[in-house]
Amino acid sequence: MRGYKCKCGFATVADRMRCPRCGKHMKLTYWPNRGKVLAYVRLGVFPKGGEFPMDLLMIEVEDGPKLACWTDLPFSKGDDITFVQLEDNYICSPQCEIKKVEHKVELSQVDRGEVDE
C-alpha cells in the first residue's frame, strides 16, 4: 500500500503532497497491507455497489493512515486484518478467512486526508 506521510505523523493514502495538518511536504511511503481494527460500527446499510447490508470498520495501519472499510463480518477492536488493493479501494479480510470472504467484502477508502485524530 502506498501513501504519503508527514513528519508531524499525519498519513494518508490520498494523492496529496502537502500535509493538511501542518502544510509541510509529505513523503511517499509504503506500508504493509495489514492493520488493526480501531472501531467496528454497526450500520447495516447497503454501500454503493453492494448487494447486502454491511457495517463499517475503522482500521489503523501501523505507522500509517487510518482507513475505513465495509464488511459483513463481525470484528472487535484490536483484531488484525489484511487487505488487498483494488484500484482505488481496498478489500479487507480477517487474516484467517481471507479466502472465504474475499468476494463478499468491500472496502471503501474514506481517508482522503480529512480523517484526523
Ligand SMILES: [Zn+2]
Ligand atoms: Zn504535517
